[in-house]
Amino acid sequence: MILEHRIPAKYLLDIIKYELIIALLAGMGTRLLAGIFTDDVPLMPLAIPAFLGTSISVLLSFKMNQSYDRWWEARKLWGAIVNDSRSLILQLQSFVSTDQAPAIQKMAYRQIAWCYALGKSLRGQAALDNTNHLLTPTEQKAIAQHSHHPLAIMQLNARALQSLRSHKAIDAFGHIHIQETLTRLTDSMGGVERINRTIFPSTYRLVLHFIIYLFIITLAISLKNVSNLLVVPLLLLISAGFFFIEKIAFHLQAPFRNRPSDVPVTDIAETIEKNIRQLLGEAAKPEAIVKKSHYIL
């Protein structure tokens, strides 16, 4: 997530540099050609690029809307993971007999590990990193044999719950109640995977780029009598605006790609660890020293 700290200009420019170069070439090429065939290109009226520009803003607005919705849905799902992680501990403490504190702690640690692992696996990173202080080597080995690590951790906790039940440390009602929380966590896991694996209709993006270039070319022809000193920056600045919004949307669509605009899953998992440890009555993990940056991950 990009913070409101001062965002470096270099970062902003990097985002759209290729598109701007192509826009510049397209615009300049068009003006050169228009200069050569000056009599054949007499009267491209400005109304054409003007309405194209308005249309682009409408189409961008749709794309921005849907992309923001995906990003916000992803954020909501991680919010639900925070909530259900907290509730899971409160419920375990409320329904499991008090002599089972070690079992509760073990399940709580696995829940923290699940959060880290889910975040990592969404980003295509090694899911079991950062879990040495939470999982035993045996557990890690068992989990590593599965192809879907977070699901394997979830199954361990479901079995631990069943084992509490078969040892009469929890009754049927508590069992169901906590299993429902695990089901909600499974739903959230599936939800973020869905967002991560479903590509936004990619042909839409092609058409949008196509119309933006059409806009640049028709604008370049329309303004062929205006000085280059004015037209070049104008073309660049307007197309920069359009491409920038398109890129913001493109990045928001896929919020787990290790980019500054990501949903900050690692940061959220650390919050969950802090909250769960508080509920367990443990001291907080020593805060890592963070470098000041314009984003968190």
Added chain:
Amino acid sequence: MILEHRIPAKYLLDIIKYELIIALLAGMGTRLLAGIFTDDVPLMPLAIPAFLGTSISVLLSFKMNQSYDRWWEARKLWGAIVNDSRSLILQLQSFVSTDQAPAIQKMAYRQIAWCYALGKSLRGQAALDNTNHLLTPTEQKAIAQHSHHPLAIMQLNARALQSLRSHKAIDAFGHIHIQETLTRLTDSMGGVERINRTIFPSTYRLVLHFIIYLFIITLAISLKNVSNLLVVPLLLLISAGFFFIEKIAFHLQAPFRNRPSDVPVTDIAETIEKNIRQLLGEAAKPEAIVKKSHYIL
């Protein structure tokens, strides 16, 4: 689902070829007529096609919005099917007494078969293909007698659950809890069928096409003094943009038609099979060799 791999230009052009030909004929025909009656058609101001163009982008944006929502809702429902399939297995393992592993496996296999069958039946294909390794011949025969195959599979699982209950392998609470998961799966099944069978108001599409052609004709008249060399590509390119977006929307509306833009139900069902087999502790089904393509189904 169309992947972000390079999409073949031929595929893109095929999508709108008929519309482009009609657009070309309409535009050229208009210019010819305007050339003939040149004195009667003196002053169609460019403001007319310009505002029509803006209006088209607004109306397209609405259509794109609703179509995307249908597609995304379909994707969400299949996401819920993934989640509930996983949860079903976790719940069976948590609530059914451990000596019933074969019964659990049988229900799990039926659940996988249900996913394949639902995907196939949405696409109007033979629903029981790909289920030989999951259903016994007796089951297949029983299911085939019904008109609604996925519902028949669901009923088999509901009966299996009741049979576990009557054999005391599950208690009343677990019975209800798992029955609720079946109910959610029934809801998801009904949801995707609803999307599949409900046609987006088809008169809207007619009006949209009508206004796009009106735009082309008025634009052709307005530009009658501009050279054909400029007007023909302009007409074609702008209408290509409009028709393309309309077609994307049209395809997203009906996401189970065996088209590249479909919700990839077969791919999802394979993921479910992989996940469920992992939860059962089974080896994964040998991965099929996939041809690299620009889409998955």
Added chain:
Amino acid sequence: MILEHRIPAKYLLDIIKYELIIALLAGMGTRLLAGIFTDDVPLMPLAIPAFLGTSISVLLSFKMNQSYDRWWEARKLWGAIVNDSRSLILQLQSFVSTDQAPAIQKMAYRQIAWCYALGKSLRGQAALDNTNHLLTPTEQKAIAQHSHHPLAIMQLNARALQSLRSHKAIDAFGHIHIQETLTRLTDSMGGVERINRTIFPSTYRLVLHFIIYLFIITLAISLKNVSNLLVVPLLLLISAGFFFIEKIAFHLQAPFRNRPSDVPVTDIAETIEKNIRQLLGEAAKPEAIVKKSHYIL
């Protein structure tokens, strides 16, 4: 629901014929007046109708959006009715002791009758038609005494459920579980009634028509130097597009008025009957011979 079959042109034209006649009269009247007072009406710039046209498309887009949402919500509620009808049977079969098959069948038939009756009553038709094969004469008579027929059928089923409980054919858990399904069906019933009885803010429609006529009049004045041969079809075609979209929206808003654009409640109820009979293991009702039409109801 209008199918994608070829929609008759007459049907399309009928929808907007009154509006088009008024539009023609307004446009022509304006031009006549403008011709008479030709010196007083010198310079209505085309920018006025152009921006009005764009504004109309924005306002229409809002209306189309909300109307579509109502229609889709109505369709979703009927989808929920399909789902809960299926689930009701599965749950009865799962929780009621097996010697009660006749009672289950009776409740299932009442559920089918409820679907037909709800659809009919939404359209203001006799709610108990088509239910002779489902309800006994005694039941029909009892229901007919109530002012709200579907609610009366629902109450009969709630009582049947309680009777099963008091005869120990179902335990407390199953009772609650199935009562929850009846509650969801009650919610869906209330939902479609809400859509049916709540009028979309009707003043909005007045303003929209008002602005469309304002557009036609200002356009007619602006184009007063252009030949009638061009202006009349232009006025008619553009206003046809606007009025058509407005009418589509108007029809979608109220999806239970016995119009081709309705949610096809009868068709859905027939599907439910087919599904429930399959779940009961009965032969399907003989398919009625349907006349091929461009819509279903």
Added chain:
Amino acid sequence: MILEHRIPAKYLLDIIKYELIIALLAGMGTRLLAGIFTDDVPLMPLAIPAFLGTSISVLLSFKMNQSYDRWWEARKLWGAIVNDSRSLILQLQSFVSTDQAPAIQKMAYRQIAWCYALGKSLRGQAALDNTNHLLTPTEQKAIAQHSHHPLAIMQLNARALQSLRSHKAIDAFGHIHIQETLTRLTDSMGGVERINRTIFPSTYRLVLHFIIYLFIITLAISLKNVSNLLVVPLLLLISAGFFFIEKIAFHLQAPFRNRPSDVPVTDIAETIEKNIRQLLGEAAKPEAIVKKSHYIL
């Protein structure tokens, strides 16, 4: 709720009369000033008011959207109240032992009274009017002592439910089940209160009015060479359209203010009374004679 009956023109005009007078003064004043300083105000191009007009329609569309959503959410919440009121009676009849019919009737009457009281209190009227036939004088007195009358009625019903439980007239499961219905009713009550007490960002309205007046002034300057005979009606008609939509939105935002555009809470409460009495097997309350009007409350 405004019905589709013929809406009196006076009602429509009353809604925007102040805004129209200000618009007229602003427009005329501008023209006068522009006439005086005619050389200093040479060239306000029409493109300025034209793009402002388009922008206004976009901004109005947003406002209309959100306002409609609030109104529709309020309507949905009252729909949920209808559903849960019906379900409450069905559940009481299903779970409370049959010898408790008088207790059920008492709770049902309180539920009806709660609906009337909630509607009245939302409109800032005396909440206990219209409840003499439903509540005993003792109950009315007890309720009147509380600051929140509907909540006090709800508490009476919650206590009645607990009393049924402590007299063993209902078991634990039924108790929970019906308490959940009361919780949903509490949620709906809180929901409509939220809509009623939360003011739509009122600064947005100020800016919108500001831009509309800016539009009128720039349009008046742009058209300074056009005859007053044409400009005055044009200014009035266009701004009437804008102000009217703004007012519709403004009224929809706050749907419990005793205005014709309200959610018809009294009408809905009467429907609930009719439905509940039917479920209790009572004769309907004699229908009040209603004056034909263009709206219901």
Added chain:
Amino acid sequence: MILEHRIPAKYLLDIIKYELIIALLAGMGTRLLAGIFTDDVPLMPLAIPAFLGTSISVLLSFKMNQSYDRWWEARKLWGAIVNDSRSLILQLQSFVSTDQAPAIQKMAYRQIAWCYALGKSLRGQAALDNTNHLLTPTEQKAIAQHSHHPLAIMQLNARALQSLRSHKAIDAFGHIHIQETLTRLTDSMGGVERINRTIFPSTYRLVLHFIIYLFIITLAISLKNVSNLLVVPLLLLISAGFFFIEKIAFHLQAPFRNRPSDVPVTDIAETIEKNIRQLLGEAAKPEAIVKKSHYIL
């Protein structure tokens, strides 16, 4: 929340003063430069700023939409907190044995304290202020040791509930039922924290500002032949409209920053205290004397 009382003009102007100064400087600077290089800047057509202006309104509309949705979601979550706080007390009174009134009162007071503490902590203020009349010094001290005060209060109530259970003052069903209410409250707490900590994509804001300045500069060039007397106020007024809407959106996005446009969490918590005390049968807390202001917090 800003009330509909007269909003001071100073407050309104303060909101956008910096943006207006920059806009003025940019516009004037451009005009000066355009005056100097008057031959090089001959023909910037007005269509450029006009379409930019329309585009800005579209992009602003998207931003306003999402910001309003965040604000409304935050308001809804606080509405859910009101509902669940009321329901919690009704449920405690319904399920806990009547001799436990002091324990219920203690939990009710903690629930009130939780509401105040959550509101304060969202605004980054001392969370335990205003809770002296609700929490004992021992409780306050225990809570103060945790980093997350509202979560600590929630845990105290969860433990109190478990203690009621272990003392047999509540049965298993009531325990689960009330624990579910605590879970919903945990969800609402997580929800408002999510909104508070998630920054709206801040690059979007940069682009929007960038395009508004681009609009101002191109407009200033286009109007270079129009008198300063007209252009300066025009530039200022139009950009004031745009910046104002952007600022409204910016403030709505983050509704817990101690600003007049906040969700009024303190006011809501006071309502909850009043309602809960009524349900407990206590006298209301003496109303604080409020200064009349144009907003509440």
